[in-house]
Amino acid sequence: MNIKNPATVDSLELRRVLDDDGKVVAGAKVPEVSEKDLLRLFETMLMVRVVDERMMRIQRQGKLGFYMKSLGEEATHLSVFPLRDDDWIFPSYREQGAWFWRGYGIENFLNQLFGNRKDPTKGRQMPVHHSANWLNVVSISSPVGTQIPQAVGTAAAMKASGTDSVAMTFFGEGTSSTGEFHVGMNFAGVMKAPVIFVIRNNGWAISTSSERQSAAKSFACKAVGYGMPGIRVDGNDILAVIQASNEAVERARAGLGPTLIECVTYRIEGHSSSDDPSVYRNPAEPSLWEPKDPLNRMRAYLKNESIWSEGLEKEISDKYNDEITKYLAIAEAEPPPAVETLFDDVFQELPWHLKEQKEYLMQQARTKNPHLHNS
Amino acid sequence: MPTMNIIQAVNSALRIQMTNEPKAIILGEDVGKFGGVFRATAGLFDEFGEDRVIDTPLAEAGIIGAAIGMAIYGMRPIPEIQFSDFIFPAFDQIVNELAKFRYRSGGQYPCPVVIRTPVGGGIRGGHYHSQSPEALFIHTPGLKVVLPSNPYDAKGLLLACLKQDDPVLFMEPKKIYRASRGEVPEGEYTVEIGKAKVVSEGEQVTLIAYGAMVDIIKDAAKKAAEIGISCEVIDLRTLLPFDIETITESVTKTGRAVVVHEAPKTCGFGAELASSLYERCLASLEAPIERVCGFDTPFPYSLEHEYMPNADRVLGAIRKTLEW
Ligand SMILES: Cc1ncc(C[n+]2csc(CCOP(=O)(O)OP(=O)(O)O)c2C)c(N)n1
Numbered sequence: 076m077n078i079k080n081p082a083t084v085d086s087l088e089l090r091r092v093l094d095d096d097g098k099v100v101a102g103a104k105v106p107e108v109s110e111k112d113l114l115r116l117f118e119t120m121l122m123v124r125v126v127d128e129r130m131m132r133i134q135r136q137g138k139l140g141f142y143m144k145s146l147g148e149e150a151t152h153l154s155v156f157p158l159r160d161d162d163w164i165f166p167s168y169r170e171q172g173a174w175f176w177r178g179y180g181i182e183n184f185l186n187q188l189f190g191n192r193k194d195p196t197k198g199r200q201m202p203v204h205h206s207a208n209w210l211n212v213v214s215i216s217s218p219v220g221t222q223i224p225q226a227v228g229t230a231a232a233m234k235a236s237g238t239d240s241v242a243m244t245f246f247g248e249g250t251s252s253t254g255e256f257h258v259g260m261n262f263a264g265v266m267k268a269p270v271i272f273v274i275r276n277n278g279w280a281i282s283t284s285s286e287r288q289s290a291a292k293s294f295a296c297k298a299v300g301y302g303m304p305g306i307r308v309d310g311n312d313i314l315a316v317i318q319a320s321n322e323a324v325e326r327a328r329a330g331l332g333p334t335l336i337e338c339v340t341y342r343i344e345g346h347s348s349s350d351d352p353s354v355y356r357n358p359a360e361p362s363l364w365e366p367k368d369p370l371n372r373m374r375a376y377l378k379n380e381s382i383w384s385e386g387l388e389k390e391i392s393d394k395y396n397d398e399i400t401k402y403l404a405i406a407e408a409e410p411p412p413a414v415e416t417l418f419d420d421v422f423q424e425l426p427w428h429l430k431e432q433k434e435y436l437m438q439q440a441r442t443k444n445p446h447l448h449n450s
Numbered sequence: 451m452p453t454m455n456i457i458q459a460v461n462s463a464l465r466i467q468m469t470n471e472p473k474a475i476i477l478g479e480d481v482g483k484f485g486g487v488f489r490a491t492a493g494l495f496d497e498f499g500e501d502r503v504i505d506t507p508l509a510e511a512g513i514i515g516a517a518i519g520m521a522i523y524g525m526r527p528i529p530e531i532q533f534s535d536f537i538f539p540a541f542d543q544i545v546n547e548l549a550k551f552r553y554r555s556g557g558q559y560p561c562p563v564v565i566r567t568p569v570g571g572g573i574r575g576g577h578y579h580s581q582s583p584e585a586l587f588i589h590t591p592g593l594k595v596v597l598p599s600n601p602y603d604a605k606g607l608l609l610a611c612l613k614q615d616d617p618v619l620f621m622e623p624k625k626i627y628r629a630s631r632g633e634v635p636e637g638e639y640t641v642e643i644g645k646a647k648v649v650s651e652g653e654q655v656t657l658i659a660y661g662a663m664v665d666i667i668k669d670a671a672k673k674a675a676e677i678g679i680s681c682e683v684i685d686l687r688t689l690l691p692f693d694i695e696t697i698t699e700s701v702t703k704t705g706r707a708v709v710v711h712e713a714p715k716t717c718g719f720g721a722e723l724a725s726s727l728y729e730r731c732l733a734s735l736e737a738p739i740e741r742v743c744g745f746d747t748p749f750p751y752s753l754e755h756e757y758m759p760n761a762d763r764v765l766g767a768i769r770k771t772l773e774w
């Protein structure tokens with residue numbers, strides 16, 4: 076098996092602010108981020124790591140049907156840093172940090188995973204398919220890439236409405252092979268839509284290596300064909316991610332149109348709880364990426380800036396571990412949505428055929444059927 | 451005879467075809483090195499090489515479009531769509547191209563592409579890993595649609611599909627991919643396309659299903675027998691062209707029918723089956739034909755169990771036809 080080595084990935088131009096030891100690279104443009112924001116960024120990345128770790132553990136215990144981790148990719152999520160609350164986010168399934176940054180808390184997160192009665196999306200989708208209209212974060216779909224042209228449409232609508240809001244969409248490098256990616260990029264270029272495309276290039280799409288997705292030298296260079304700038308950035312370098320995102324968001328707000336950002340990162344673990352990467356990937360490969368770990372690099376940077384302490388880190392991880400323990404108990408105990416809600420939200424109002432079907436199901440629920448929950 | 455599950459039976463059929471037919475070529479997402487997310491193509495990449503077992507970029511329209519191009523050039527492509535829920539980016543290529551190539555070229559370009567794809571719910575997969583979109587494809591002139599319910603039929607039907615020259619959508623019931631086990635010959639054999647199977651004979655009600663729902667109607671027939679009702683159980687196996695003779699004969703005999711599928715009821719394949727039976731057996735019918743189907747809602751996650759047809763619902767429908 077070929078090995079994906081960060082050293083060869085680096086040989087293409089890659090924007091970087093921090094080196095592997097968290098020191099600022101000579102000549103790098105360091106984005107202006109307040110101490111408070113730096114700490115919040117670190118806290119959010121750590122939160123993702125704590126949540127991922129705990130969720131995968133309970134998945135392994137059989138308590139959770141499915142889970143997807145982001146280990147090693149946490150910094151890419153924080154491309155949302157320069158966004159305002161009125162900017163919209165069109166995520167894929169692997170950007171937990173973007174949700175947490177926006178204020179989507181552990182409680183909602185866990186209720187969605189369990190698809191229980193408190194799940195904001197009423198138990199309709201598999202775990203990790205969140206939706207939060209109150210945060211302007213759009214419902215996640217499993218068919219990859221569908222969100223890309225949608226983000227462009229929202230951005231075009233923002234432009235047509237005369238606001239300076241912007242839309243940001245996330246997806247993996249595998250998803251850049253879909254028709255939707257190319258359609259969305261083309262529309263955005265033509266419409267000069269205020270949209271930012273963030274490709275999380277984590278090297279793998281389930282078992283398929285990024286070299287089998289594209290013969291181009293990079294994913295960022297695809298921007299050229301659609302008349303927009305493409306930025307290639309070290310996705311494990313939080314400051315570089317923010318610097319690139321700042322630039323793209325500023326351009327969009329100023330009416331200069333879309334930008335494509337390729338965040339070069341690496342999927343340290345399996346695609347999801349259902350995956351076994353040892354079948355298709357050299358087991359030595361992930362360790363090559365460990366020196367690039369985004370959390371370690373940010374911690375080292377914060378240490379150098381004297382704004383990190385062990386106590387602080389422990390406080391943060393304890394806080395989220397406690398929250399998880401608390402809300403996990405609640406989420407597990409909470410029953411699934413009531414049977415009759417199966418028919419809600421298909422339409423605004425129930426047409427006759429759904430009324431009949433609902434009646435039929437409720438009749439079944441009333442007569443003995445051991446499989447039906449009480450509602 | 452070895453015992454296999456459906457995955458192993460499919461894998462065995464693919465290996466035979468790849469060995470005997472040098473023009474056979476497998477393509478799809480993760481089908482190569484990994485051997486498919488359900489492992490249906492396991493081992494084939496090592497055995498037949500990367501030119502014949504191709505890991506494609508993530509684009510279903512590309513997979514089917516490329517398969518068409520290979521087929522009209524004389525190859526025998528076997529594309530995999532990872533989940534039938536993800537077939538829709540390729541809908542245009544399937545409906546407007548693959549299914550029409552032979553016809554629109556006046557017979558110049560037959561298109562022998564056999565698309566394999568897992569279908570159905572019951573795996574806690576929510577909207578996008580559970581759907582049963584067969585009716586959309588049965589409704590597409592020019593496409594054969596096959597959906598086996600057990601390992602023996604899966605292997606024999608897949609080999610039959612691979613030997614003929616029309617495009618086929620070969621759907622695989624993923625809920626019972628591993629749970630359904632049975633004796634399967636090691637070597638080559640075929641199960642005829644277009645032939646249903648009478649699983650068990652009965653006198654009063656005909657139960658018709660396909661794929662994972664066959665186990666449900668078998669179960670319902672057993673429950674019905676316990677209360678003295680005799681059911682005939684039919685596994686359709688091929689959805690298009692479906693075996694009109696077998697079902698007509700059965701319903702003419704029993705005078706009652708219950709059709710079961712997990713896809714939504716409205717415009718589901720059950721409507722076509724019922725309608726065809728009314729056209730042919732009206733005089734023999736003792737009661738209206740009953741349909742037990744998925745509800746007309748998107749496939750849910752938490753309420754999956756409530757959504758899926760079960761033996762109790764089928765039993766209710768059986769009684770209804772008898773009490774009518
Ligand atoms: C249209 C479509 N086809 C196939 C799939 C199955 N699938 C789920 S994730 C995935 C790989 C996606 O890889 P990438 O875009 O790189 O994102 P990553 O998982 O690496 O974050 C595939 C093939 C899907 N969800 N949607």
Ligand SMILES: [Mg+2]
Binds near residue numbers: 249278280
């Ligand atoms: Mg990827």
